[in-house]
Amino acid sequence: MRPTQHPHSPADVATSPAPRWAVRSAHLAALVVLPTGLWRIALVIGFPSGYTADGFAGFETPGAKAWMLFLSVATELLALLTTGLVRPWGEVLPRWIPRIGGRTVHPLAATVAALVGAGCLTALWTPMAWWWTFPHTDMTHTGHIVVGLLYQPLILWGPLVGAVAVAYHRRRTVRGPVRQT
Numbered sequence: 001m002r003p004t005q006h007p008h009s010p011a012d013v014a015t016s017p018a019p020r021w022a023v024r025s026a027h028l029a030a031l032v033v034l035p036t037g038l039w040r041i042a043l044v045i046g047f048p049s050g051y052t053a054d055g056f057a058g059f060e061t062p063g064a065k066a067w068m069l070f071l072s073v074a075t076e077l078l079a080l081l082t083t084g085l086v087r088p089w090g091e092v093l094p095r096w097i098p099r100i101g102g103r104t105v106h107p108l109a110a111t112v113a114a115l116v117g118a119g120c121l122t123a124l125w126t127p128m129a130w131w132w133t134f135p136h137t138d139m140t141h142t143g144h145i146v147v148g149l150l151y152q153p154l155i156l157w158g159p160l161v162g163a164v165a166v167a168y169h170r171r172r173t174v175r176g177p178v179r180q181t
Helices: 020-032 034-044 053-057 062-085 107-133 141-173
Strands: none
Touching (some): 020 141, 062 141
């Protein structure tokens, strides 16, 4: 490393491309969140989305609409972060980010953050597998089925992030062949 070069410069990063299955899994992680986000946005714009008239009334307040819109955008953005584990910006931060742009991402920091997120997502969404066993008196029968189907893909979100995180860690921490002298 040259003396004028930053210790965490892009020149220090030389990793192999992500495996094809990891790239596909990262994109799938972003897609499994989309159905529920679109469903929430339908609630925000005034479509009952499977709720009875009484059940839908709770979503017609400005606070509820703001929360549903925020939740839809935030979950999709979080899901899109998974693609950073298979893209160059997950190895070197984009230059446009103030103060830290252009620095390499420490593999352990990204891996731990992703694995903690994967564990939380798995714990949060696994109960959706039993959606149909929970009573939903504020929904129509058809709405209950449709909403259940829209939420089922979220069960995959955590495991997908976890698998991509492990692939990222392996790819970023692999060392070259050991030289024998």
